[in-house]
Amino acid sequence: MRIALLGYGKMGKTIEQIALQRGHTIVIKANHNDNYDITQADIAIDFSIPSAAFKNISHSLTHNIPVISGTTGWLKDYDKAVALCEAKNGAFIYASNFSLGVNIFFELNTNLAKMMNTLKQYKVSIEEIHHTQKLDAPSGTAITLANDIISVHSNYNSWQLNKETDNAIQILAKREEDVPGTHTINYNSDIDTINIKHVAHNRQGFALGAVVAAEWLLGKTGIFTMKDVLNIG
Helix, strand or coil: CEEEEECCCHHHHHHHHHHHHCCCEEEEEECCCCCCCHHHCCEEEECCCHHHHHHHHHHHHHCCCCEEECCCCCHHHHHHHHHHHHHHCCEEEECCCCCHHHHHHHHHHHHHHHHHCCCCCCEEEEEEEECCCCCCCCCHHHHHHHHHHHHHCCCCCEEEECCCCCCEEEEEEEECCCCCEEEEEEEECCCCEEEEEEEECCCHHHHHHHHHHHHHHCCCCEEECHHHHHCCC
């Protein structure tokens, strides 16, 4: 599989290592202001920056190249990407987190929220910790976790960053040196606390998930998620 890496920072370089180990070829290594011929590639993997993501995705889809995107902070244009993918009969996966473990964690989070729905004495909150170079807050993973809870829990209809309000899930976003990503869901009551946590030890899990998703997507058409890739949910 010939891969275009759109975004060649720390994540792009880790994806490169994993892809080469799995027998693939990297034909493009581009950052947001580079010119490149996307038609050299069989598939594109975008881990760029919020301001470049939609341009990378639309450029790939316009040239009939399937694309995987793990960039967060650009989702105001997500519906445009979906519409373009459908118009071009293309293939597209966006995930706020490609880690295989995190996607299992998403399912645990949703199932726990369903169980807690009738226990109104518990107040839910989310804490996310990332490295200081992360450009967006809260993380895309934390937003996905919050939205999944909202979809099944009748107490909540929104989330708030670093604020506690009625009917909103508080997301505490912290930035610390050299933290790949830690996400904790807390259910607090006067009596006890229930929590579930996912801790990433390095970027390898994110990179492996992105390459696995690219392998799965090649040859398909449509808009998919990691649930489709992993056959869960």
